[in-house]
Amino acid sequence: SGASTYIDDTAPSRFRGFFGAFNPAGIAIGTAAAGGLAAAVSAVVGNSAMAEWGWRVPFLLSLPLSFVVLFLRSRLPESAQFAKNARTGVTAGSPFRAAIVEEWPAVVKLVVLSFSMTCTAYVGHVYLNTYLTAQLHYPPSEALATNSWITLVFALLMPLAAWSSDRLGRRRVYGAAMIAYMVLALPAFLWMAPGSGVPLGLAMAVSFIPWVFSQAVGYPLFTELFGSRARMTGVAFGFSLGTILGGGFGPYIAQLLTTATNWNLAPGAYMAASALVGLVALLFVGPSKIDERAGVTGTSTDGD
Numbered sequence: 207s208g209a210s211t212y213i214d215d216t217a218p219s220r221f222r223g224f225f226g227a228f229n230p231a232g233i234a235i236g237t238a239a240a241g242g243l244a245a246a247v248s249a250v251v252g253n254s255a256m257a258e259w260g261w262r263v264p265f266l267l268s269l270p271l272s273f274v275v276l277f278l279r280s281r282l283p284e285s286a287q288f289a290k291n292a293r294t295g296v297t298a299g300s301p302f303r304a305a306i307v308e309e310w311p312a313v314v315k316l317v318v319l320s321f322s323m324t325c326t327a328y329v330g331h332v333y334l335n336t337y338l339t340a341q342l343h344y345p346p347s348e349a350l351a352t353n354s355w356i357t358l359v360f361a362l363l364m365p366l367a368a369w370s371s372d373r374l375g376r377r378r379v380y381g382a383a384m385i386a387y388m389v390l391a392l393p394a395f396l397w398m399a400p401g402s403g404v405p406l407g408l409a410m411a412v413s414f415i416p417w418v419f420s421q422a423v424g425y426p427l428f429t430e431l432f433g434s435r436a437r438m439t440g441v442a443f444g445f446s447l448g449t450i451l452g453g454g455f456g457p458y459i460a461q462l463l464t465t466a467t468n469w470n471l472a473p474g475a476y477m478a479a480s481a482l483v484g485l486v487a488l489l490f491v492g493p494s495k496i497d498e499r500a501g502v503t504g505t506s507t508d509g510d
Contacts, residue, residue: 227368320448322484
């Protein structure tokens with residue numbers, strides 16, 4: 207949330223989507239690297255050792271990155287917009303209260319939108335490794351490796367996907383991504399099954415098409431729901447709550463539905479339903495509040 211608002215405050219107005227996509231792209235590249243590292247460790251030590259102690263190795267190797275991130279953040283100056291707000295007294299004394307009281311409609315919309323975005327992402331991306339190994343009985347190393355390289359390829363496409371929203375509008379592109387989830391989720395899960403005749407990588411790529419657009423466009427879209435007075439707090443609270451509901455419970459609900467129905471396509475159906483929720487919420491999203499800032503002419507969600 208902090209990275210999204212910082213990029214939103216500093217990026218050129220005509221390319222906020224493009225630059226905003228580097229945030230989710232960085233997350234996705236990190237996820238791909240983590241999956242690739244886990245696959246490599248699993249291939250070296252074996253599945254049983256990986257389950258017993260090998261899973262700790264990727265966590266330990268990632269620890270130094272935390273210090274690198276802290277160092278980089280300490281060297282970043284505050285955005286010009288934040289400095290202007292602080293100088294003129296626009297910044298809220300209690301940002302949380304300002305976000306909840308003054309921006310509650312935006313918070314509610316963000317909770318629902320982020321629920322949809324993170325639910326589809328966590329079920330179709332994070333939970334997918336468990337699904338492939340537990341339900342479809344793929345070797346863990348194959349599932350992790352395939353997921354990792356597909357994630358990396360699509361992560362590199364995120365800036366281009368977000369650039370399209372600078373031209374067409376955030377709502378159009380994000381809405382198209384939700385519709386694509388509704389159309390492609392079930393076929394993708396069907397094609398992932400062994401014996402379907404479709405290579406696993408190709409089937410996963412189909413499910414990742416809406417993912418790359420929803421992630422790339424979602425982050426800049428969410429920040430543009432708020433005015434600058436309490437933007438970071440509003441985005442952080444709304445996005446975190448939606449992520450807990452969608453990303454936190456999504457994989458559990460997908461597994462529960464699969465077990466209860468004995469239907470291997472249940473996760474795809476749940477993703478499609480979550481995308482429908484996001485599409486409905488998008489109908490209530492108005493023009494961006496980004497143009498309220500001095501010296502900034504906004505486009506972004508406008509133009510739909």
